[in-house]
Amino acid sequence: MNQEQKAERFQALHQGPLFVIPNPWDAGSARLLAGFGFKALATTSAGLAFALGRRDGEGSVSRDEALRNAADIIAATDLPVSADLENGYGDTPEAAAETTRLAAEVGLVGSSIEDATGNAADPIYDFILSVERIAAAAEAAHARAFPFTFVARAENFLHGRNDLDDTIRRLQAYEKAGADVLFAPGLPNLEAIRTVCASVTKPVNVVLGAKNTPYSLADLAAAGVRRVSTGSSFARAALTGLRDASLELLGPGTATYLDDAISFAEVTALMAPKR
Structure with a gap:
């Protein structure tokens, strides 16, 4: 498939x-x-940071590195790929727009921009600037000759601002500014998710990332969720396997981790080049 078809x-x-x-x-x-x-598929900023031996959320991964990673993932399969582009790698609306434009140029068919600043002392952009940034990115996304899917993220709950009303206010403003999909990671419960879905008309994404998640995909669908992502959880699950296998060898010296490991043959088959 070409980019337009994806x-x-x-x-x-x-x-x-x-x-x-x-x-x-x-x-x-x-x-x-x-x-x-x-x-x-969608890229993960945290998963990439971990793969590079860096911490996430501290500006440790550059825009060029994120886009290179996205290009590698695009080249690996025939699936549509979207990208987690953090805050757009800059504070201004112009930076958000330029990052979105570059995302489309590497072959992505979607991307997200968040309203988190990356500054622990002031973690969320001012409302007006946030809307301007989303509007600029949405305009860049929709200037393509194909339907580039732009996601706007309201990050309050990931940064200790547990204000559902403000989160909804932001998501509604981002929808009016042109976002195609809306996303508020870290919502505390299914009722909050249901309220968000009922407050907007565009598709809502929910990320699976917390321990003891009490709801299923069926529960989320019933709440109105249209898309579920895994965030860094798959990368962390893979690192969990590495940790547990390492501690077993360094501790009791056994190798029971091999009993449940995916086989060499299965991995080799899955790594066959795309057709």
């Missing part, structure tokens, strides 16, 4: 029913996820 397929997925978009962190994990049957 973009059209990606746009159609958002019309329902709920679909899962997992977040690979490199070409290999992208091929595995495509082989398992997922219909689209």
Whole structure:
């Protein structure tokens, strides 16, 4: 498929029913996820930072590195790929627009911009600036010759600002500014998710990332969610396997981790080049 065909397929997925978009962190994990049957992929800023041996959320990964990672994932499969582009790698509306333009140029068919500043002392952009940034990015996204799906993220709950009213106010403003999909990571419960979905008309994404998540995909679909992403959770699950296997060898010296490990043959088959 060419980029336009992928973009059209990606746009159609958002019309329902709920679909899962997992977040690979490199070409290999992208091929595995495509082989398992997922219909689209999205990059993960945290997963990439961890793969590079860096901390997430501190500006440790550059825009060029993020876009290179996205290009590697695009090249690995025939699936539509969207990208987590953090705050657009700059504070201004112009930076958000330029990052979105560059995202489309590397072959992505969607991307997200968040309203988190990356500054712990002042973690969320002012409301007016936030809306201006989303509007600029949406304009850049919709200037493409194909339907580039632009996601706007309201980050209050990830930064200790547990204000559902302000989060909804922001999401509604981002929708009016041109966002195609809306996303408020860290919502505290299913009722809050249901309220957000009922407060906007564009598709809502929910990320699976917290321990003891009490709701299923069916619960989320019933609440009105259209898209579910995995964020850094798949990368962390892979690192959990590495940690547990390492501690077993360094501790009791056994190798029971091999009993449940994916086989060499299965991995090799999943790594076959895309057709």
